[in-house]
Amino acid sequence: MFVIDKNNKLPLYIQLYKEIKKDIIANYKSGDKLHSIRKIASLYNVSKITVESAYSQLVVEGYIESYPKSGYIVTDMTNINSDPNKIQTITKIQKTEDYLYDFFPARLDNKSFPLKLWKRLLTKVIDNSLNLGSYPCGQGEYGLRTQIAKYINEFRGVKCQANQIVICNGFADSMGLLAKIIKKDYDTLAIENPGYQLTSNVFDSFGYKIKKVGIDNNGLNLDALNNSNANLVYITPSHQFPTGVSMPISNRLKLIQWAEKRNGLIIEDDYDSELRYSSRPIPSLQGLDNHDRVVFIGTFSKSLSPAIRVSYMVLPNHLLPLYQQSFDFDISRVSIITQKTLEKFISDGHWDRHLRKIRTLNRKKHDLMKKLLLDKLGNSLKIESQGGGLSILINPSVEFNWTLLKQLSSKKRIKLYFDKEISGGDWEAIHMGFGGLEEHEIESAINIFSEIWKQCILS
Amino acid sequence: MFVIDKNNKLPLYIQLYKEIKKDIIANYKSGDKLHSIRKIASLYNVSKITVESAYSQLVVEGYIESYPKSGYIVTDMTNINSDPNKIQTITKIQKTEDYLYDFFPARLDNKSFPLKLWKRLLTKVIDNSLNLGSYPCGQGEYGLRTQIAKYINEFRGVKCQANQIVICNGFADSMGLLAKIIKKDYDTLAIENPGYQLTSNVFDSFGYKIKKVGIDNNGLNLDALNNSNANLVYITPSHQFPTGVSMPISNRLKLIQWAEKRNGLIIEDDYDSELRYSSRPIPSLQGLDNHDRVVFIGTFSKSLSPAIRVSYMVLPNHLLPLYQQSFDFDISRVSIITQKTLEKFISDGHWDRHLRKIRTLNRKKHDLMKKLLLDKLGNSLKIESQGGGLSILINPSVEFNWTLLKQLSSKKRIKLYFDKEISGGDWEAIHMGFGGLEEHEIESAINIFSEIWKQCILS
Secondary structure, three states: OOOOOOOOOOOHHHHHHHHHHHHHHHHOOOOOEOOOHHHHHHHHOOOHHHHHHHHHHHHHOOOEEEEOOOEEEEOOOOOOOOOOOOOOOOOOOOOOOOOOEEOOOOOOOHHHOOHHHHHHHHHHHOOOOOOOOOOOOOOOOHHHHHHHHHHHHHHHOOOOOHHHEEEEOOHHHHHHHHHHHOOOOOOEEEEEEOOOHHHHHHHHHOOOEEEEEEEEOOEEOHHHHHHHOOOEEEEOOOOOOOOOOOOOHHHHHHHHHHHHHHOOEEEEEOOOOOOEOOOOOOOOOHHHOOOOOEEEEEEOOOOOOOOOOOEEEEOOHHHHHHHHHOHHHHOOOOOHHHHHHHHHHHHOOHHHHHHHHHHHHHHHHHHHHHHHHHHHHOOOEEEEEOOEOOEEEEEEOOOEOHHHHHHHHHHOOEEOEEHHHHHOOOOOOEEEEOOOOOHHHHHHHHHHHHHHHHHHEOO | OOOOOOOOOOOHHHHHHHHHHHHHHHHOOOOOEOOOHHHHHHHHOOOHHHHHHHHHHHHHOOOEEEEOOOEEEEOOOOOOOOOOOOOOOOOOOOOOOOOOEEOOOOOOOHHHOOHHHHHHHHHHHOOOOOOOOOOOOOOOOHHHHHHHHHHHHHHHOOOOOHHHEEEEOOHHHHHHHHHHHOOOOOOEEEEEEOOOHHHHHHHHHOOOEEEEEEEEOOEEOHHHHHHHOOOEEEEOOOOOOOOOOOOOHHHHHHHHHHHHHHOOEEEEEOOOOOOEOOOOOOOOOHHHOOOOOEEEEEEOOOOOOOOOOOEEEEOOHHHHHHHHHOHHHHOOOOOHHHHHHHHHHHHOOHHHHHHHHHHHHHHHHHHHHHHHHHHHHOOOEEEEEOOEOOEEEEEEOOOEOHHHHHHHHHHOOEEOEEHHHHHOOOOOOEEEEOOOOOHHHHHHHHHHHHHHHHHHEOO
16 A cells, blocks of 8 residues: 655655555546545555645646535546556667768858857856747847948848848758748749759759759859759859859849749858858849849858858849748747847958858868869869868769769768768769868878779779 | 049959949940950059959959950940949838836746846857857757756656657747648648637648637636547647637647547647746646647746747657758757757756746746726726736726727836737636736836826716
């Protein structure tokens, strides 16, 4: 029999409530009457108030009902399982593979994050002026939006006001929000092929039709776009993903004209334009547009950290009322602490300095990897894309055993990324990410890679 | 004429590039030839390398093309706007209204956030072990998921493993993710009426049909649910939003049986169950389910802070493969710094202490507001819901001028929340939030409110 344990941390009434609940489940049926409060109190040697409290909790949860004069009656509990502690089957869904070197194409060197500075700024922004009891502004903190507007105006040529900016927690979040608010006006998305598959995934999940449009040396093929009959297009004009092509000014203007004529919309994904090593960043397409037809998407993932989860979207003015009427207008997507810290980071001038630092750092890595690849494999390899971002794209220039490459790299614990898997198209190239590797690691990694590569050449 | 300014911060070649670009846009047409590099160099008194750099940037951006022997030719730029600095029309979309007292129903007192402690934990978790250069685990940090699994097991009776938990950035985010991954198997969502409108909004945006199902004294009406023919239902069983009813055990069991029979799914939104003032928290419905049919949704917004943006979702095991195959599996939704801080907050025992503190604090406010309302307006007002959460719901018990109430409260700068506006249904009640007000503010606010209320009584 149950004995109340007066040394147990749990209040007496809760111990009792748990015990009676177990008893009801195991031994009572619907309509059965419980013992009176007086009886239980004397049985367990506890006060009547303790029993009353235990019984009221059982009433609140609906196990028993209280009837004046009749006392406490067990309710209908057909189907309750007699073993409420049974643990469900466990499916392990995560495994982490351990690679010697991982050429992930969108990773930064952990050391490049300004850890100490960030910590200092964090502790500065956390004070009583922060309202942590309320929902923050859905669109993002006004101060941060002002800083971003200033930055993208100066460095990316984007023409916008803070009220056009929405702070999001990553590219997919920005795309999801956009897909939601323009759904009534657009049903088909044209997207570069090869292109960034995540974009198709997001728009597909909202029920959009996806039309893949080919690219050429000038980026998106505009004739093919015209033929697609889509009025909405997603492009990466300054550094096409994955081929690295940039769209020349003439085509940018034609594209804007296309959008103007059709009342269409251009989604400009400016994912890594900060990182260009052989020229200055190319000004945004948004800045050329005078007809309010461009949505500009930026992120801090490629140049500051993918782990702080901050991106942003610049809406054209005509979409602002739509956004404002959508339920998302009230939903803040990023911690106010992160937003305030980032705002201070930019306004205090650290962002400019950081960009210069990270550009130099990654230019060095880029140049090193390019040199090593050409020195070691120049005869059998061609470079498809280089000069920007966090990876170099390569292909064999000779007959090549791709299957063996995959087998050997896996055996040697080298993680490679293939464009067919990333972009889901027909075009193939290997993404050789350098951002996440330190310089000495690049040397060792390319050494092993070259040995593998040579074995895959079919001569 | 343009003169190079050697004191300008900008490198010479960029000043020159900007100048030539302006010149091209204003004075050149497609096919025109630019001056030779030598000519420009002597014209502006700069080195040939400076001119070359300026020209190559213009080539990269596609303004000009370089032809061997012919030099630099302007490309086709029909349609370029001659005023690239023109600022677009500004639509002001934000206004902050200034209220004397705001009865927002889901706000916490700013002072209740453990600011100093949070700051201390933040600085502890920010060290070199944090990888800020990589994308964090899409599902959320394993450590945080483990802490949450432990907490909801002990305090909410939820049976789950860390691998079933997904960390999200708020309720809408959790709902959006769920709506995405189960879309192939469900097309209709049954939802409580009155109920939480945000849920309908999210599912509607993914193309689900919404069926409103009435509620009674036991919460969701199960017969009406059966008749709705939906296989997917959203409920707030422990503290129905907005009526505050809790679903008794017998109905919980029937609901689980309903889901089992139809291969259906129950979304259990446990939004504020930590805050109950007149009984213990009611154990989750999820914990009663042995057939893997319940998705459990929790949040830190109601009991810690809505500004840090952390919520979580417990998926039943059979949905894990679906989630794993979805593109969302790779997308992390919350800053790793926030996640690590929260993990430490829970594992160090602060969360338990915080919950006790915040429960006591809000119980006091709840009791105070309830007492004041009844003392002052007991004859003309009935309480629809009390005893939990961050608000008390009231209605007039006499003939009443609602329009006047809205007019007068606006005039006196008191912000009231009406259920018809929040839930979008036919049921009406006023949500009197106390969480965001301090005790002395509750007194003053209710004083003003009472004066307004009395004027609205039609006698």
